[in-house]
Amino acid sequence: MAVVVQKYGGSSVGTTEKIKGIAESIVKRKNENTDLVIVVSAMGKTTDDLIALSKGITQQPDKRELDAILSTGEIISSALLAMAIKALGCDAISYTAHQIGIQTSGQYGKALIKDIQDKKIKKSLKEGKIVIVAGFQGINEDGDITTLGRGGSDTTAVALAVKLCGSCEIYTDVAGIYSVDPRAYGEAKKLDEIEYEEMLELASLGAQIMHSRSIELAQKYGIPIYVGLSNSDIKGTVIREVKNMDMESKPVTGIATSDEDVAVTLQRIPKDVNILATIFEAIGSKRINIDMISQTSPIDGTVNVSFTIPKESLKDSLEIIDNVVVDNKVIVDADITKFSLVGLGMKTTSGVAARVFRVFSKNSIEIKMITTSEIRITCAIKTEDKLKAIQVIAKEFNM
Amino acid sequence: MAVVVQKYGGSSVGTTEKIKGIAESIVKRKNENTDLVIVVSAMGKTTDDLIALSKGITQQPDKRELDAILSTGEIISSALLAMAIKALGCDAISYTAHQIGIQTSGQYGKALIKDIQDKKIKKSLKEGKIVIVAGFQGINEDGDITTLGRGGSDTTAVALAVKLCGSCEIYTDVAGIYSVDPRAYGEAKKLDEIEYEEMLELASLGAQIMHSRSIELAQKYGIPIYVGLSNSDIKGTVIREVKNMDMESKPVTGIATSDEDVAVTLQRIPKDVNILATIFEAIGSKRINIDMISQTSPIDGTVNVSFTIPKESLKDSLEIIDNVVVDNKVIVDADITKFSLVGLGMKTTSGVAARVFRVFSKNSIEIKMITTSEIRITCAIKTEDKLKAIQVIAKEFNM
Structure with missing residues (x-):
């Protein structure tokens, strides 16, 4: 049986x-x-x-x-x-x-x-x-x-x-996995199915429906996971390997946001990758998760480096930075929301990032930092812009 | 160490x-x-x-x-x-x-x-x-x-x-083991030491300071138990084998009372020990504790039998009795308190029971049932007489 x-x-x-x-x-x-x-x-x-x-x-x-x-x-x-x-x-x-x-x-x-x-x-x-x-x-x-x-x-x-x-x-x-948090966007659509990779990105980006490690484990052994309401006839979402996805029509599967991080910027530090390695090693050894990292091009032999860390780790991180980087200006920006679009379709659909930037620009949403992966675009934006960003992006990609 | x-x-x-x-x-x-x-x-x-x-x-x-x-x-x-x-x-x-x-x-x-x-x-x-x-x-x-x-x-x-x-x-x-519950008798004395047997009787009779089985175990292996207040310099009581007890001077070590039982009386049942065996076996198989049992002398070939059982087992017990004893009057008395005096000294001091009865009689305390062991006398009395009984007996035996 x-x-x-x-x-x-x-x-x-x-x-x-x-x-x-x-x-x-x-x-x-x-x-x-x-x-x-x-x-x-x-x-x-x-x-x-x-x-x-x-x-x-x-x-x-x-x-x-x-x-x-x-x-x-x-x-x-x-x-x-x-x-x-x-x-x-x-x-x-x-x-x-x-x-x-x-x-x-x-x-x-x-x-x-x-x-x-x-x-x-x-x-x-x-x-x-x-x-x-x-x-x-x-x-x-x-x-x-x-x-x-x-x-x-x-x-x-x-x-x-x-x-x-x-x-x-x-x-x-919740009745299943939604493309967008239904509390933020009333017209959010429930997905019938979602690919492991997409779900992993969403889970790690703040859509707190599933434990990331459970999805990794299911992916490794090819176990489909049904997610839905208990005691209900409403159909939920299946997390699985999706083989015949119509990628062209759906470049973005979901949006996830997180307000849990702060952005730290180190101004005009010497263009020496050893310094960054020392800082990030020290922070990592405290098991603090560094997420978005971006660096400007060097001017006069110095660079600006920004990265995000969980709010609760700020104090520890600043202590570590103070020990390594002397005489440099450290700027902390606590007013950020990480806004992420996830979709396997991004692998084959070009121009997704451009569409995002154009929509943000049209709606006066400032982008503070950007990182991308093969199936994800993440922007740090002002927290006050979060709801607007969800709505305009969900509309743009018909989510 | x-x-x-x-x-x-x-x-x-x-x-x-x-x-x-x-x-x-x-x-x-x-x-x-x-x-x-x-x-x-x-x-x-x-x-x-x-x-x-x-x-x-x-x-x-x-x-x-x-x-x-x-x-x-x-x-x-x-x-x-x-x-x-x-x-x-x-x-x-x-x-x-x-x-x-x-x-x-x-x-x-x-x-x-x-x-x-x-x-x-x-x-x-x-x-x-x-x-x-x-x-x-x-x-x-x-x-x-x-x-x-x-x-x-x-x-x-x-x-x-x-x-x-x-x-x-x-x-x-509590600061140790008292001869009488201090809440019932303000002048109750704390004992410096008490013998295992006495403590066992007191524990099984309702003095809910110690788990009976723990005392049995300590007695079996000769482990003394200190009982006292945490975080205090007040000296408690040691439960141990007491060898040189001055038995004459102290026939009664403690009083325990319990209101947890009801008395059941079966009136005029045939003088046939098989019927009692059947009832008590059936009740025992349900793991209901029968405590005090007393039987009157037979008249016209019938006897009255009384026993006490825990209040919460009354319903189950009556069902069992109804199945065995037909056409007999069953009387339930819920207004009883088991009042027990315990003391190793009773082994050698005669007349303790007589003193108890005399004191009860003088104070108009009705005794409904009596059972005794070598070191214990238990009387079932009306619950309303409990406090008075504690006080007059404690005074009588200088406890």
């Missing part, structure tokens, strides 16, 4: 009433003769509450201990869901990462799944049980509890689908 | 502030060159809240799943305490039952500790760490999470003390 792995996010299991509702639709699905493995996130804001509790002890909670605390949210929601299913007369069993051996490596708080022991799951499925797995958590080489980072339950679900040769369905509180 | 196992109850770790306070006294103790293993209960009312959450799913939550949920309370409190200790610059590590292998057998919700793998604990102690263990939980033969029943963290602590050949200290929100 085909195994279907379903994942329900925090808002889908936010209350006991919602859990009971999901239990009903799971039992209905099971009765259609499907083997089900369900991955759940913690209820609603549980993870935030647990972080706040830990900060009540110390502002810098020990990471091993924090992971142990955070893992409890999913233990509770998975057991509640198993209870709810059993109360409907259908057999179910919940498992923690420890119990089924979700082995991880890497750092606390952002561990990577190495492997999953599927023996217990397969045995329970064979016994006719619906298996509920606590998402977001694993056990490392030392037997310590680890968590996979925000949205990590998506990765748990995809990893289980890979391991069990099953399909993967992610249920959330 | 001697290992000291300390246990902190739910009210001692009720807030992050309290946890930080306890962390300070633990670090102070560690600096006196002591290897410390700390067992914690869940914060404050966490366990009750988790039960209520589960009842939001179903009134009869699946017991395996409920145990998984309840275990999270202690995972959180133990990790918070480890964080707090580390924040003070002292090394600490928290362990779940899974991580250190607290193996249990028996039922969910009241599992028994079979063994504890002490390898990880000893290694961590050797590395200079303070070890924090999540109390109240274990893992059974199937790898399922189990809990040990209300107050089970006491048993976790004593079991660890046995395993590590250490001593055991139970910190709580």
Whole structure:
């Protein structure tokens, strides 16, 4: 029998009433003769509450201990869901990462799944049980509890689908993947399907629907992911390899924006790539993500270099810069929004960037920085221009 | 180095502030060159809240799943305490039952500790760490999470003390063991020491300071238990084998009362011990605790039999009785308090029962049922007489 792995996010299991509702639709699905493995996130804001509790002890909670605390949210929601299913007369069993051996490596708080022991799951499925797995958590080489980072339950679900040769369905509180955030652009269209690469770009650019690593994993093993509403007949979006895409007609698949970064500009630093290497190495060693980097052409042997970093890392980054670059003017611009267009069609459609610039210019939207990849154009613009930019670009590309 | 196992109850770790306070006294103790293993209960009312959450799913939550949920309370409190200790610059590590292998057998919700793998604990102690263990939980033969029943963290602590050949200290929100509940009798005296047997009787009779099983375990292995206030210089009580007790002068060590039972009387049932056996077997098979049993002398070939059962088991018990005893009058008396006097001295002091009855009679306290053991006298009295009974008996025996 085909195994279907379903994942329900925090808002889908936010209350006991919602859990009971999901239990009903799971039992209905099971009765259609499907083997089900369900991955759940913690209820609603549980993870935030647990972080706040830990900060009540110390502002810098020990990471091993924090992971142990955070893992409890999913233990509770998975057991509640198993209870709810059993109360409907259908057999179910919940498992923690420890119990089924979700082995991880890497750092606390952002561990990577190495492997999953599927023996217990397969045995329970064979016994006719619906298996509920606590998402977001694993056990490392030392037997310590680890968590996979925000949205990590998506990765748990995809990893289980890979391991069990099953399909993967992610249920959330949005009806699927939209070309543009519907809250910003009322006429936004829901996509029937989207390619892994496009979804990856959108996810990493701030469309916070899916954990990037879950998409990478699905792409690697060719597992299609269905994303849609729980308890609904509205059709969602399938993330998959798209072979016969009509590229000409659709150069841009989606828009993503992010207000989480600041732009830092180093003025008139010596035209010496070693200095930049030193700065970026030092910042990178603190695990601070540098994103857009641009450099002007040298004048009088000096250059201006701009880059963006997450707002919360600004203080650390400035300290590092001060240690390396002496006597130079550092300008911080906190008023930026990263505005990105993503589309596989850009590979073959030329002139997309030109159309973007023309539309921005016509609408007096200032572009502060630009970076591009093969399937993406990202502009840093003023945050106040964000909504206007979404609307004029969505209209221009008929999204 | 001697290992000291300390246990902190739910009210001692009720807030992050309290946890930080306890962390300070633990670090102070560690600096006196002591290897410390700390067992914690869940914060404050966490366990009750988790039960209520589960009842939001179903009134009869699946017991395996409920145990998984309840275990999270202690995972959180133990990790918070480890964080707090580390924040003070002292090394600490928290362990779940899974991580250190607290193996249990028996039922969910009241599992028994079979063994504890002490390898990880000893290694961590050797590395200079303070070890924090999540109390109240274990893992059974199937790898399922189990809990040990209300107050089970006491048993976790004593079991660890046995395993590590250490001593055991139970910190709580009372200053020690009192002869009488100080809330009922202002002049109640705190005991410097109390014998295991006496403490066992008091614990099983409703003095809810310690988990009965923890005392049995301590008695079996001869581990003295210190019970006292956390963060205080006030001297508590030691539960131990007392060899040189002055028995004559102190026939009664303590009073315990319980309002949790109802009395059931079966009127004029045939004088046939098989009927009673059938009833009590059927009730026992539902794991309902029958306590006081008394039977009148037979008249006309019939007898009256009274016994007490927990209030919450009344409905189940009456159904069982109806199936066995037809056409007999069953009388339920919900207005009873079990009033017990406990003292090793009763073994050698005669006339204690007579003194109790005389004092009750003088004060118009009606006795509904009586049972006795070698070191205990229990009377069922009206609940409204409870406070008066405590006061007159405490005065009579100078407690």
